[in-house]
Amino acid sequence: MYIGNNIPILHKMIKRQLSQLLVEMAMKMPIISIMGPRQSGKTTLARSIFPNHHYINFELPENRLRAELDPLQLLKSYPQGLILDEVQRVPELFSFIQVVADEWRENGKFILTGSQNFLLNKQVSQSLAGRVFVSKLMPFSMKEVYLSGEATNNFDRFIFKGGYPAIFDRDIDPSLFFPSYQQTYLERDVLDMISLRNLSNFRRLIGLLAGRVGQLLNLSSLGTELGVDHKTVQSWIAALEASYVIFLLRPYHKNFSKRIIKSPKIYFWDTGLACNLLGIQNEKQVDTHWAKGSLFENLVIGEKAKSYLNQGKEPPLYFWRDSNGVEVDLIVESVEGLEVIEIKSGQTFHRSFLKNIELFGKNASAIQVNAQVIYSGNESWESGGVSIISWQKLIG
Template structure:
């Protein structure tokens, strides 16, 4: 089952405007499938292939000169020396959409792009399916518990896999392999514990000291391991939103996993029924909403610009989107009944920041309506909102 990806329109647009398009995102988010589908006329090469990788390292010019009409080069960050040679070739050809590059690790990829390909490439960020890609027909949409448990990695839908098994293989095969390559982790079992401790903190403001103590590592290691997970598109760390407010604000980042199926696996959840009364269901729901909004922005070619707000006396807004000239605020609640407490944070923040243009409550119920100047939206309609 091949599913049309929302971001495809932007990728094709950019391929007509830039000599390079770079598609980045987590392992198994569909980068290779998308690039093959959109650029059928181009030769496809994966640098995960040992022979191709060795050739590219040994003779980068000879490796690239095979592709007279350009190519799709998958996992290009595996051979950093290629980037300067790619620059030379695209400057010589002066042809849009000549090379399509993909990569699954931000640090390696973006560092090389900034050094050699700045201004020459568009950047497409492809996360796993969004809700409309995974469930294109409203009649196929599952309960929120099933959605949170299953997550959105394409292979689960393509092959109709058991989500727990699929995430187990995903962690063992991809995440741990990348971690071994990117950082010197002597004890992988400790990193596994670290990931599970992070899963238990999804939707929460991080305390680096507490996380380090619970895992038995120092704060420097905590921050380094978090940066690896973020660079691999496993988590997102939201910074606090503050613009000269008089109130003292919390300044630690807020952690979100970008796929609730992965969180469910790390938390030991083995089926959707266990989520019904799970103490972290609200945090998983919040992670789901944040991830969907991030996907929507990436699919439209926007930057994320996502923040949160919380002061030292507990006033908070789950999500703040800074659009430059305007600010949106979003409160996220997993409950199925809207109550007055849902409005507390957004009303407070609106008084503090008159620049608020739109206010939303996204909740676990099935009704969507306006209440005064607040748009109340069911999670089912989340993708219909223009964020």
């Protein structure tokens, strides 16, 4: 397709790993929800999987008015099924969706998308309980990009670009995409959730969080830097979580008698956004930037989280840190035991990479542990019961 003076517009549909699961669950549940950050591809995915459903976008004031004036008439006018986009904009509609879903008793009739976690609303979650399959669609994972044929042999490139579909579909420079994204989507969504008296302070907060990726969340310290109280910072953090900009990795504390740090750590769902907030202008700057280690850690943990979400599962991910500062970057909990993972941005393996894993093992002697080191080199092997894994295995 061309516009203007024969300038090409690229439309390359990268297949989403979540697609088949949504098709299967639409045959088993009356309501399917797809939540995730703005511009992560929710609408495109829903309309491609359910092409016969009627589409209603609640960003449009006239559609919100229709829902307010006669919600039952709106819902019952489309027996073929409905895709209700940005449905969090009309929270009063959820109870009527419940009524119609119960009346029709047909699966896959309602597809709900939202760029805010509407299930945080107790009334909404009660209305949908037992009727909805909950899914979350984040920006592209490295595996999705790899399977599309895009080159992913340079992790600095993926850290810098991130995974927002527009950057790939339309070949947009990330340094041009993210400033507009922040102003047109991110800030507006947060304004919908909380009352912001000082937008510049909120912008500063997001920048400060980008500089603290992989660090413990310290509300008091952030509040001091911004000149606001810690409760204000807490509400802003909650809004960023609910709109899928950041996520908090919680500490693992089961079966430990030793005092464990209880504060969560901060990560971004998209490393490209974090890079932009840090002022990184191209992929070459990632390699020499002081935050490279933290951004690589964010990339690995984010990929692990996306792999679970793309299976319709909540990520059972944690970190471990004791009161002496001994820390393991990532703990993956399962019925078989724990995956204990250290993440290192160095391309050459060093024996010192194993130090904290070994200290963790001494404290967790009664737990079945599968120890791993994920690093930025290209080779993978076993060493003394520890799997040394190349970052490239994340896309394999």
